[in-house]
Amino acid sequence: MYDIVIVGGGPAGSTLARLLGKKFKILVIDKRQLIYMTSEGNFEKCCGGLIAPDAQLMLAKFGLGIPQNILVGPQLFTVRTIDIQNNIEQYYQRHYINVDREKFDKWLVSLIPPEVDVVCGAIFKGFEIINNNINLKYIQQGREYNINTKVLVGADGAISTVRKKLSIDSPRPKTYISIQEYYKVDNSLPYFSSIFDDDITDFYSWTIPKDDLLVLGTAVIPKNKPYERFIVLKEKLISRGFEFGPCVKRNGAYLLRPERLNQICVGKGNVALIGEAAGWISPSSAEGLSYSFRSAYALANAILHRPDNIIDEYYRNTNKLRLNIKWKHFKSPFMYNTFLRKIAMKSGFMKMDMINHEVV
Numbered sequence: 074m075y076d077i078v079i080v081g082g083g084p085a086g087s088t089l090a091r092l093l094g095k096k097f098k099i100l101v102i103d104k105r106q107l108i109y110m111t112s113e114g115n116f117e118k119c120c121g122g123l124i125a126p127d128a129q130l131m132l133a134k135f136g137l138g139i140p141q142n143i144l145v146g147p148q149l150f151t152v153r154t155i156d157i158q159n160n161i162e163q164y165y166q167r168h169y170i171n172v173d174r175e176k177f178d179k180w181l182v183s184l185i186p187p188e189v190d191v192v193c194g195a196i197f198k199g200f201e202i203i204n205n206n207i208n209l210k211y212i213q214q215g216r217e218y219n220i221n222t223k224v225l226v227g228a229d230g231a232i233s234t235v236r237k238k239l240s241i242d243s244p245r246p247k248t249y250i251s252i253q254e255y256y257k258v259d260n261s262l263p264y265f266s267s268i269f270d271d272d273i274t275d276f277y278s279w280t281i282p283k284d285d286l287l288v289l290g291t292a293v294i295p296k297n298k299p300y301e302r303f304i305v306l307k308e309k310l311i312s313r314g315f316e317f318g319p320c321v322k323r324n325g326a327y328l329l330r331p332e333r334l335n336q337i338c339v340g341k342g343n344v345a346l347i348g349e350a351a352g353w354i355s356p357s358s359a360e361g362l363s364y365s366f367r368s369a370y371a372l373a374n375a376i377l378h379r380p381d382n383i384i385d386e387y388y389r390n391t392n393k394l395r396l397n398i399k400w401k402h403f404k405s406p407f408m409y410n411t412f413l414r415k416i417a418m419k420s421g422f423m424k425m426d427m428i429n430h431e432v433v
């Protein structure tokens with residue numbers, strides 16, 4: 074019998090386990106292998122691996138600093154924004170920490186106190202509520218396990234099985250499929266490029282340098298021939314001077330984009346949802362790490378202070394996070410409406426003037 078079972082040991086689940094691990098009897102289950110610092114044979118989370126300022130702030134508040142072996146080069150302070158429709162390019166200053174996402178997740182799991190049971194390679198299948206207890210089922214190496222817990226937490230990402238099994242009337246956020254390919258490059262430019270092209274997607278595409286690789290990614294609606302669009306995107310970028318060497322890796326993942334606040338669901342009864350499982354992710358940039366940290370912290374406080382009414386307290390604790398999503402909704406038209414984006418980029422607001430070395 075556990076006090077809390079957390080399904081998913083990604084940034085949200087591992088943070089909750091770290092915050093509460095010494096106070097409650099906790100089990101974390103994850104289908105990935107998150108314990109050892111090797112990614113061999115593992116299913117990697119598809120991610121840009123950029124720690125944005127809001128996520129940095131949360132790490133700072135937690136008193137954490139990222140170890141050197143998790144960083145990849147170059148560190149990035151520049152966003153190169155390319156608007157294909159309006160044929161405008163601008164550079165903006167923004168500070169990211171560039172990491173190896175797989176190592177980052179494993180580092181967060183390594184911070185979970187030893188009192189917590191962490192089971193990897195285990196797939197959560199479902200749960201039922203019997204006399205105020207939650208009975209859940211997971212499968213590991215072909216064997217089925219049944220576990221009882223007082224609180225169940227779904228931290229199982231965009232396609233959350235916990236959320237699916239919970240009978241709630243909250244509609245699912247808009248769902249994209251993201252594709253990333255990693256190309257060998259001799260020298261990549263130290264920019265995070267964000268590419269806006271309505272012919273590819275109504276969201277955005279990106280390039281991110283990772284040591285000797287350049288990642289090209291996009292997020293498109295699943296039924297809109299995602300890979301064909303990805304290839305068109307690559308060709309368009311090549312014609313704009315981008316160089317992509319041989320492809321050494323490809324991955325993909327679903328990505329949520331909450332368009333309305335009622336698509337964010339914090340849970341019901343003694344079943345709570347955190348991180349992307351709840352729909353906590355920026356609808357304008359797809360930055361999700363800060364939301365995972367903040368929602369895990371909000372739930373940790375609710376479990377500690379209002380064990381009799383966890384969901385209502387967690388909902389209250391996330392009021393600011395909802396306001397933050399509203400702010401991102403307000404900003405979105407200036408990024409995703411072709412006409413407004415043209416005005417915003419042409420105005421030069423916040424842009425950086427790049428210095429051409431040959432001129433200097």
Ligand SMILES: Cc1cc2nc3c(=O)[nH]c(=O)nc-3n(C[C@H](O)[C@H](O)[C@H](O)COP(=O)(O)OP(=O)(O)OC[C@H]3O[C@@H](n4cnc5c(N)ncnc54)[C@H](O)[C@@H]3O)c2cc1C
Nearest residue numbers: 081083084085104120121122123197229230348349361362
């Ligand atoms: C292509 C892409 C690029 C992104 N780039 C960035 C970025 O650069 N910066 C940023 O801040 N955010 C980025 N995001 C968003 C960010 O990755 C997510 O918001 C974040 O990972 C959410 O964390 P989480 O812990 O909620 O879920 P996840 O990180 O998805 O973790 C969920 C965990 O649950 C496990 N799991 C799922 N189902 C089961 C099951 N049935 N049984 C057992 N275990 C299960 C998974 O194995 C996984 O470990 C990106 C997302 C995508 C798709």
